[in-house]
Amino acid sequence: MEYKDYYTALGVEKTATADEIKSAYRKLARKYHPDLNKDKDAESRFKEIGEANDVLSDPEKRAAYDQLGQNYREGQDFNPPPNWDQGFEFRGRPSGAGAQPEDFSEFFEDLFGKAQRQQSGAQYGGQSFGSQDFGGQGFGGQQQGEFNAKGQDHHARILIDLDDSFNGSKRQITLKVPEFGPDGHLQLKHRTLDVTIPKGIREGQQIRLKKQGAPGYGKGEPGDLFLEVNFKPHKLYHADGSDLYLDLPVTPWEAALGGKVKVPTPGGVVDLNIPANSKQGRKLRLKGRGLPSKKPGDLFVVLQIALPPADNDKARQLYETMAKELDFNPRSHMASGL
Amino acid sequence: MNDDILDDHETLTLEDVCQNCNLDQDVVLTYVQEGLIDVSGHNAGTMRFSHSHIVRIQKANRLERDLRLNPAGSVLVLELIAQIDDLKNQLKYFKRHN
Numbered sequence: 001m002e003y004k005d006y007y008t009a010l011g012v013e014k015t016a017t018a019d020e021i022k023s024a025y026r027k028l029a030r031k032y033h034p035d036l037n038k039d040k041d042a043e044s045r046f047k048e049i050g051e052a053n054d055v056l057s058d059p060e061k062r063a064a065y066d067q068l069g070q071n072y073r074e075g076q077d078f079n080p081p082p083n084w085d086q087g088f089e090f091r092g093r094p095s096g097a098g099a100q101p102e103d104f105s106e107f108f109e110d111l112f113g114k115a116q117r118q119q120s121g122a123q124y125g126g127q128s129f130g131s132q133d134f135g136g137q138g139f140g141g142q143q144q145g146e147f148n149a150k151g152q153d154h155h156a157r158i159l160i161d162l163d164d165s166f167n168g169s170k171r172q173i174t175l176k177v178p179e180f181g182p183d184g185h186l187q188l189k190h191r192t193l194d195v196t197i198p199k200g201i202r203e204g205q206q207i208r209l210k211k212q213g214a215p216g217y218g219k220g221e222p223g224d225l226f227l228e229v230n231f232k233p234h235k236l237y238h239a240d241g242s243d244l245y246l247d248l249p250v251t252p253w254e255a256a257l258g259g260k261v262k263v264p265t266p267g268g269v270v271d272l273n274i275p276a277n278s279k280q281g282r283k284l285r286l287k288g289r290g291l292p293s294k295k296p297g298d299l300f301v302v303l304q305i306a307l308p309p310a311d312n313d314k315a316r317q318l319y320e321t322m323a324k325e326l327d328f329n330p331r332s333h334m335a336s337g338l
Numbered sequence: 339m340n341d342d343i344l345d346d347h348e349t350l351t352l353e354d355v356c357q358n359c360n361l362d363q364d365v366v367l368t369y370v371q372e373g374l375i376d377v378s379g380h381n382a383g384t385m386r387f388s389h390s391h392i393v394r395i396q397k398a399n400r401l402e403r404d405l406r407l408n409p410a411g412s413v414l415v416l417e418l419i420a421q422i423d424d425l426k427n428q429l430k431y432f433k434r435h436n
Contacts, residue, residue, distance in 0.1 A: 026405075033404055035397050036419065050404075153396070206393055226393060238431060247435070 004107045006052035006065065014066075018057065025053040038157070040176065051108050061112055068111070148218035154225045160197055162234045162244075165291055166266040168199030173227070195227065200293040202241055205229050236264060242297025244290045249306040250274065255282075265289045265299050272301060280305045348378050348386035355387045359395055365409075369395055372413045 007014050010024045031037065032046040055061045156175050164171060177189045195207060206226045213223025237244045248263060258276030262269050265286065272284060282303045290297025310316045322328075331338045350358075355366055363382065370377055370385070375394055379385035398412040407415065 030405055033401065035401055036415070046404075206390065208389065233430075 002107065004051075004105060006055050009048050009052035010056065012056075016056075018059075021053070021056050025049060025057065029053075034155075051105060055108070055112065064111070149216060149220040151214035151216040151220060151223035153223040154213040155228065156225065157228045157230055158195075159230050159232045160201075162231050162237055162239060163266060164197045165199070165201045165229075165231070165239075169197045171195050171197055193225075197229075200242070200291050200296075201229050202291060202293075203229060203231055203239055237266065237299075239291065242291045242293055242295075244297060244299045246299060246301050247304050248272075248301045249304045250278075252305055252307065255279070255303060255305050263301055274303070278303055348388045348391075350387040350389070350392070352382050352385050352387070355392060355395065358392055359399065361395070361399065365399070366395060368409045369398060369413070372409050374398055374409075374413045374416065 007016070010016075010021060010028065012020055012024045016024070028049045029046065032042045032049065034043040034046055037046075055065050158173050158175075160171065163169075171194075172192055173195050174190055174192045177191050193209065193212070195209070198207070201207070206228050209225040209227065211222040212225035215222050231239055237246050239245075244266070246263070246265075248261075250261065254261060254274055255278045256276065258274050258278070260271050260273055263272040263286070267289060270286065270289070272286065274284070280303065284301045284303070286299040286301060288296040289299035308315055310319050329338070352363060352366060355361075356363055359366070367382065369375060375387070375391040377385045377387055377391065394416065398409070398416055401407055401412040401415055402409065405412075
């Protein structure tokens with residue numbers, strides 16, 4: 001088992017006061033909360049600082065940890081001496097802040113886990129037992145009645161192709177699951193799942209994989225795994241809800257004179273009528289050509305007028321003719337005398 | 339594997355939500371009052387919730403517990419996060435075009 005340096009995890013000195021520890025923890029908790037910080041390391045960092053805070057904010061545990069850890073550094077091989085915890089009294093886990101204790105490292109569990117479990121017993125929300133050894137030996141006179149509860153739900157974000165949503169598909173998705181390994185270090189485990197992408201799913205919607213979350217306690221069912229869907233950037237379209245947007249380059253004469261052009265859509269090429277005198281950025285709607293659903297989304301085509309370069313005599317001549325013949329000043333509204 | 343899309347159909351009762359999230363009715367009703375979610379139905383008996391509501395409630399509740407917020411605070415945080423995400427998306431869009 002490796003030694004974990006809780007002071008380094010919170011970025012405080014060994015001499016830090018309770019207030020300093022509290023404020024360091026609160027700052028880091030806001031920064032790394034997995035609901036706020038979408039970095040992939042946020043969750044494991046959040047767990048680490050939660051564990052560090054749990055120990056350092058409790059005077060009894062902190063004293064025990066300090067006594068044990070005087071000569072150790074982060075990552076060093078560590079074995080607690082037998083009966084080291086004699087003379088320390090552990091209360092139940094304080095309610096409130098902190099990471100979920102079942103995620104705590106082996107280092108933590110070995111030092112503080114068992115003593116705590118005796119105290120917190122079978123109340124849900126005490127959460128201080130590992131599911132695998134709940135109900136096992138070690139409870140002594142404190143043995144409680146059987147306890148069943150649904151396991152925790154897990155959450156993850158996945159990136160899919162827009163086409164997967166448009167057509168519906170089956171995809172293999174690999175999730176990285178941060179776990180404390182046997183050496184007490186956080187490591188990323190890979191877990192591959194076959195997921196059916198429902199046709200028409202929108203960004204931000206969730207796919208629920210039943211019973212793929214954390215195992216239940218006792219006879220409780222496992223929790224669910226929720227996958228929040230995001231789209232990979234697409235070379236043509238971007239999505240807003242069920243609607244899709246496409247930037248369509250057009251020539252100045254197509255925009256000015258109007259006419260039919262061919263337009264790609266996820267369902268295939270279609271004809272689009274450009275009205276005469278269309279301006280740059282004009283939005284044209286192809287009804288029902290967005291993501292499918294009961295009420296299918298629309299495809300909005302945004303006109304992007306592309307200028308032909310004046311890089312040959314012919315082109316230059318045509319521009320010069322326009323300059324001479326057309327009475328057009330796009331800056332006339334900006335100030336008089338322009 | 340058994341999976342389903344969490345659509346916005348509002349079919350769950352207040353009791354279902356409480357059970358699913360492990361929360362008391364009062365807590366869930368506070369979220370409704372704070373406007374975290376728009377539910378159909380006007381009183382506790384007729385209210386109907388969707389699965390995406392549950393996800394939002396759980397998020398708000400985690401933030402409260404972990405960062406010691408009150409319900410108004412966690413709802414505000416979630417709204418601001420949604421705004422930031424929205425702006426980031428717009429920014430991404432505009433960056434591609436300039």
